[in-house]
Amino acid sequence: MNKLWVIIKREYAQVVKKKSFVVGIVLLPVFMIVLTVVPSLLARKKPATSQQLAIVDLDGRKMGEKFAGKLERYKLDDSSLTYIVTDIYEIDPNDTTEYKAVRSRLDSALQSNKIKSYVVLFDDIVKNDSCIVVAKSFSFRTADRFNWAITRVLTEERLLESNINMEVDSVLNLTHRTVFTQMAPGEKQRNFEVMYLGGLFFVLIIFGTVIGYGQILMRAVIEEKNSRIIEVMVSSVSPFQLMAGKIIGLGLASLTQVGIWVVIGLGIYQFRGNLSISADISDVLFNPILIFFFVVYLVLGYLLYSTIFALIGSIVNSEKESQGFIFPITMTVMLPIILSMYIIQEPNSLIATVLSLIPFMTPTMMVIRLNIMSPTNFTFADPIVLQSVIGVILTVLTILGVIWFTGRIFRVGILMYGKRPTLPEIIRWIKY
Amino acid sequence: MDTMMEEYLKINSIRKTYGDKVAVDDLSLTVPAGSIYGIIGPNGAGKTTTIRMIMDIIAPDSGEVLIEGKKPDSDFKNIVGYLPEERGLHKKMTLEEVIVFFAELKGARRSQILSDIDPWLKRMSLAEYRNRKVEELSKGMQQKLQFVTTMIHKPKLIILDELFSGLDPINIELIKNILLEEKRRGTTILFSTHVMEQAEKLCDFICLINKGQKVLDGRMAEIKTRFGTDTIQVEMEGDGAFAADIPGVESFTEFNNYIELKLGDNADTQMILKKLSEKVKISRFEIVEPSLYNIFIDVARVDPTELNAGEVTNE
Numbered sequence: 188m189n190k191l192w193v194i195i196k197r198e199y200a201q202v203v204k205k206k207s208f209v210v211g212i213v214l215l216p217v218f219m220i221v222l223t224v225v226p227s228l229l230a231r232k233k234p235a236t237s238q239q240l241a242i243v244d245l246d247g248r249k250m251g252e253k254f255a256g257k258l259e260r261y262k263l264d265d266s267s268l269t270y271i272v273t274d275i276y277e278i279d280p281n282d283t284t285e286y287k288a289v290r291s292r293l294d295s296a297l298q299s300n301k302i303k304s305y306v307v308l309f310d311d312i313v314k315n316d317s318c319i320v321v322a323k324s325f326s327f328r329t330a331d332r333f334n335w336a337i338t339r340v341l342t343e344e345r346l347l348e349s350n351i352n353m354e355v356d357s358v359l360n361l362t363h364r365t366v367f368t369q370m371a372p373g374e375k376q377r378n379f380e381v382m383y384l385g386g387l388f389f390v391l392i393i394f395g396t397v398i399g400y401g402q403i404l405m406r407a408v409i410e411e412k413n414s415r416i417i418e419v420m421v422s423s424v425s426p427f428q429l430m431a432g433k434i435i436g437l438g439l440a441s442l443t444q445v446g447i448w449v450v451i452g453l454g455i456y457q458f459r460g461n462l463s464i465s466a467d468i469s470d471v472l473f474n475p476i477l478i479f480f481f482v483v484y485l486v487l488g489y490l491l492y493s494t495i496f497a498l499i500g501s502i503v504n505s506e507k508e509s510q511g512f513i514f515p516i517t518m519t520v521m522l523p524i525i526l527s528m529y530i531i532q533e534p535n536s537l538i539a540t541v542l543s544l545i546p547f548m549t550p551t552m553m554v555i556r557l558n559i560m561s562p563t564n565f566t567f568a569d570p571i572v573l574q575s576v577i578g579v580i581l582t583v584l585t586i587l588g589v590i591w592f593t594g595r596i597f598r599v600g601i602l603m604y605g606k607r608p609t610l611p612e613i614i615r616w617i618k619y
Numbered sequence: 620m621d622t623m624m625e626e627y628l629k630i631n632s633i634r635k636t637y638g639d640k641v642a643v644d645d646l647s648l649t650v651p652a653g654s655i656y657g658i659i660g661p662n663g664a665g666k667t668t669t670i671r672m673i674m675d676i677i678a679p680d681s682g683e684v685l686i687e688g689k690k691p692d693s694d695f696k697n698i699v700g701y702l703p704e705e706r707g708l709h710k711k712m713t714l715e716e717v718i719v720f721f722a723e724l725k726g727a728r729r730s731q732i733l734s735d736i737d738p739w740l741k742r743m744s745l746a747e748y749r750n751r752k753v754e755e756l757s758k759g760m761q762q763k764l765q766f767v768t769t770m771i772h773k774p775k776l777i778i779l780d781e782l783f784s785g786l787d788p789i790n791i792e793l794i795k796n797i798l799l800e801e802k803r804r805g806t807t808i809l810f811s812t813h814v815m816e817q818a819e820k821l822c823d824f825i826c827l828i829n830k831g832q833k834v835l836d837g838r839m840a841e842i843k844t845r846f847g848t849d850t851i852q853v854e855m856e857g858d859g860a861f862a863a864d865i866p867g868v869e870s871f872t873e874f875n876n877y878i879e880l881k882l883g884d885n886a887d888t889q890m891i892l893k894k895l896s897e898k899v900k901i902s903r904f905e906i907v908e909p910s911l912y913n914i915f916i917d918v919a920r921v922d923p924t925e926l927n928a929g930e931v932t933n934e
Contacts, residue, residue, distance in 0.1 A: 193723040201711075414707035419768070422674050422701035423724035602676070604705070615638065 190424045194432025195439065202403065202440040211399075212447050237268055238329070241293055241305040242275045245286070250308045250340060251275040257336035270332075273302055280310035297323060306333065313344045383531050386558035387524065389481050390551045392445065394520050397488050397550075400441045401496035401516075404433055405509060408500030408601070417601040426598035434493045441489065476562050480575050481554055487582045488550030491589060492516065498593040501600030508607050523551040534559045540574065546585035549578040592617070626688075627652035627807045628673070628776065633682030635668050642668040644831040645682075650809055650824070655802055657822035658811040659911070665831040666811035667704055670780050673809075674701055686776075697726040700774030704781040704811075706765050710754035714745065714764060717753055718771055725772040732771060739767045743793075762786055766794060770801075777801065779810040783817055795821060815911040825911070829919040843908040849882045850913065853895060854903035865894050872913060877903070879913060 202208055244251030252275060261269035276289050293305045304322035312318055320333060346358055411417045420429055499512045522542070523530065530539045534556045543552035553575055560571040567573045599616040600608075608616075628650040635643045643665040650656040658666050671677045673684050675691060686695055708717050715736060722732040740746040743763040748756060756764060762785045769777070777798070783791055798808055798821070812818050818825060819839070826836035835842065853859065854877045862878060863871035867886030872879045880891070892904055909917070 189726065190724055193720065197720055411707075411709075414710065415703070415705040416707045416709060418676065418703040418705050419701070419707070419721070419765075420724070421676050422699065422703065423696050423721065426676075599677075602671075 191428050191432050191435075194424065194429060195436040198407070198433050198436025199440050201407075202437060203443065208440070208444070212444055216448060216451050237263060237271050238303040239271050239273050239301065241273050241296070241302050243286075243289060243293070243305060243307040244275060244277045245280045245310045246308055246312050247277065247279070247310075248313075248344075249277075250312055250344075251277065253340045253343075254306070254308065254336055257339050258332070261332060293321070297321065304329075306337075308337075313341055313348070316341070383527070386531070386555040387527060389554045389558060390523055390527070393481075393485050393488050393551050393554065394524070396441045396445065396485060397492040397520055398517060400437050400489065401492045402513070404437050404493050405496040405500040406506060407433060407437075408497055409503060409506060409509070412501065412601050412604070413504065421598070421601070426601065427594050430494075430497050430594065430597050434490065434497060437493065438486075438489055445485070474561055474563075476565055476572070477554075477557050480557050480579075483579055484550040484554050484582075487579065487586065488520075491547070491550070491582060491586050492520065494586065494589050494593050498589075498596055498600075501593075501597040502613060503607060504604065519547050520551060522548055523555050527555060530555055531559055535570070544574065544578055544581060546578075546582045549582045553578045625652045626650070627654075627686070628809065629685040629688070630669070630673065631683050631685065633669070633672055633679040633684065635665075635672060635677065635679050641831050643672070643679075646828065646831070646833055647682075648826045648833065648836055650807060652807050653802060653805045654823040655798065655808045655821055656810070657818040657825045658809065658828060659813070659815060659818050659825055659915070660811075660828040660834075661813055663830075664813075664828045666813075666828065667780055668831075669828070670703075670778055670809075670811060673778065674699070694726075697772070698775040700769040700772065700777045702765065702769040702777075702779045702782065704784065708753045708761060708765060708768070711752060713750050713752055714740070714756075715749050717764070718768055721768040722772045725774075727772040735771060739771060742797075743767060758785065759787060759790065763790060763793075766797075770797070775806060777806055777808045777810075779808070781812060782810045783812060783814055791817070815915065819911045827911075827915050827919065829915075834915065834919045842914065846909045846914050846917070849886070850907050850909040851880045851882065851888065851891065852903070852905045852907050853878050853880065853901060855895070855899040855901045857899035859895070859899060861898060862891075862895060865891055867891060870917075872916075879910070881909065881913065881917070 242251040242255060255272040255275065258270040258272070259268060263269055278286050278289060280286075290307075293302065296302045297305070304320055304325065306318060306320045309315070309317040309319075318337060320330075351358060408417075411420070417429075424432070495516065499509050503509045503512070526539075526542075530552075533539060539552070539556060542548050543556055545552075557571060557575060560569075562569050562572050565572060567576070595617045596613060600613075626649045630646060630648050632645050632647050633643055634641070634645055646665070646669060648658075658669060660666055668677070672679045675684075675696070684691065709720075712720065715733075718736055718739075719729060719732050723729060736749065737746060740749055743766070745756075745760060745764060745767075748760070753761065753764065769779070782794070786794065802808060810821075822839050824836070824838055825842065827834040837845075853862070859873070859878045860871075862868060862880060867883055868880050868891065869883045870881040872881075882888070882891075888906065892901075895901060895904075
């Protein structure tokens with residue numbers, strides 16, 4: 188036990204002392220902040236001030252005024268107008284001199300930032316839809332709103348012209364676009380996009396830990412094998428202690444990394460203030476059953492795959508030789524990400540259930556399903572809870588089997604130098 | 620075998636096969652306490668496999684290894700200092716870290732080791748490198764550091780596989796002296812080598828093995844006497860090859876600057892001297908104990924070319 192601790196200590200120190208460890212800890216949160224917080228900050232900042240715009244109306248049927256009227260529905264937080272129309276120029280379409288003069292005046296107003304944009308509604312716009320908007324830069328949101336406003340104006344106009352014997356507003360109300368409010372059982376409003384991204388988020392942490400630390404482990408074994416350190420080590424400890432020490436040492440290093448992220452995350456959550464993290468995200472991140480299974484599956488997934496990586500490291504002589512083994516592993520761990528769209532639509536389908544009970548896929552598959560089903564009570568009556576527990580049992584049994592097999596191979600493989608062994612040779616090692 | 624000495628390590632009929640190949644075949648030997656014991660044989664004779672079975676790194680198919688009459692328990696690995704033939708150290712760690720790490724794996728106390736490091740490093744002329752990384756050392760220095768990691772926890776049994784490989788003559792002398800000191804302190808030392816001249820100078824007991832089987836074992840002095848005074852070494856000017864045809868000469872071995880003749884029973888040494896002096900100018904004619912090399916050839920009946928006897932120790 189004492190010796191195991193000596194190995195755990197060294198393996199842990201070797202990883203944690205490296206610069207790449209610190210870089211890894213800093214990079215992921217920075218990456219996630221860049222991906223999530225920054226866009227939301229940017230998106231929030233822009234509409235915080237109102238935008239001036241001018242309208243040039245060549246149609247002569249008060250289209251400019253109507254368009255301005257439609258934009259009035261967009262308000263800032265202090266309920267002032269988002270879009271302030273500075274001027275509406277109603278110009279006779281034949282008076283090109285006046286039109287050109289107005290355009291050049293507005294262009295210089297744009298240059299001096301007196302206005303943000305101006306729109307030109309051309310003659311007979313109701314028929315030919317011809318209109319332009321001029322601006323130095325243009326957000327998607329504003330474009331969307333302008334499009335909506337002009338569509339609305341023109342639709343009303345066309346309906347009026349077609350003499351339908353009904354109030355225009357009533358007709359429009361009959362044709363307006365309908366949007367589903369997304370709900371989950373228990374009368375809770377739920378955003379499926381957040382659930383989808385949340386699921387991917389958990390799977391990516393498992394994937395990164397398993398593949399990242401698994402490969403560090405494999406490289407360490409190959410290096411110790413190549414530099415002939417292994418035989419000196421196994422004269423002091425059993426090969427099994429050596430393997431276990433490496434797996435646990437690196438596992439603790441990975442947990443340290445995840446732990447630091449959790450602390451950073453909780454810190455951000457604590458001081459979230461005006462970040463206004465949506466309730467959907469809180470629901471995903473603070474569902475105790477989900478978090479419990481996530482931690483269990485993170486640890487199990489790491490144990491399962493790091494043992495396999497230790498096995499590969501003991502068999503091969505170089506990292507190059509290991510490539511052929513790594514690809515199927517990466518694919519197996521990644522499968523849930525590839526299938527995630529399907530699983531999210533059909534989390535209870537036979538395929539999803541069966542795949543999530545295959546131990547090599549259980550950790551990632553089950554977490555992504557759990558995230559969607561989002562169980563609120565720890566009861567076996569809930570099939571997903573029952574399946575998760577069965578998944579844990581099956582994975583633990585598989586890990587024990589893999590550890591036994593790897594233990595047999597590892598003690599022989601680490602002393603075999605030179606040619607890469609064939610599969611029948613490896614099978615024979617079990618008996619040595 | 621000297622019955623006066625207490626046995627420390629005993630191997631009973633161990634056997635190890637890899638597929639069809641028999642690596643070690645029914646090998647038994649006894650290492651007396653406080654002795655220097657050499658397992659000697661050509662490359663591929665089964666020395667490393669035998670040592671790995673003693674160290675419990677690989678399990679024998681049959682047979683057993685006993686330490687002081689008992690099966691090795693979990694503490695056994697702590698009292699052994701083991702230097703394998705294939706050896707290496709963590710290149711990114713400092714000398715101090717490496718030494719402490721390996722000593723802690725042997726159950727030694729960190730504080731004890733920290734105070735023992737300096738005398739050892741001084742002796743090996745490595746003192747100034749204590750806080751440098753292993754990768755900064757030359758190959759020869761790394762070998763010496765490796766030896767320190769084998770010895771630092773004061774083992775009661777030292778096992779060295781192909782001890783002399785990778786060492787220059789000066790360091791071989793240094794390490795031999797340390798081993799003789801350890802022996803005086805009562806430590807039991809077991810080593811393997813294929814370089815017989817080295818073994819001859821160092822061992823109290825030897826076991827010659829070939830193709831996984833024991834050829835001969837016992838106390839070095841006794842073996843030499845047993846193979847007796849039937850060997851003559853002759854230094855001369857000119858080609859001595861004709862000596863093989865002199866009546867009474869059973870075998871003939873040519874060394875760099877002398878020849879060695881093994882005589883049959885009732886051979887007349889005076890007659891041989893006379894015959895030789897008729898054809899060449901003799902500068903030395905000596906009746907000697909046979910070399911280990913010749914004993915091995917004689918007993919194992921192997922082709923001398925398999926033995927690489929003249930091989931330089933620096934590989």
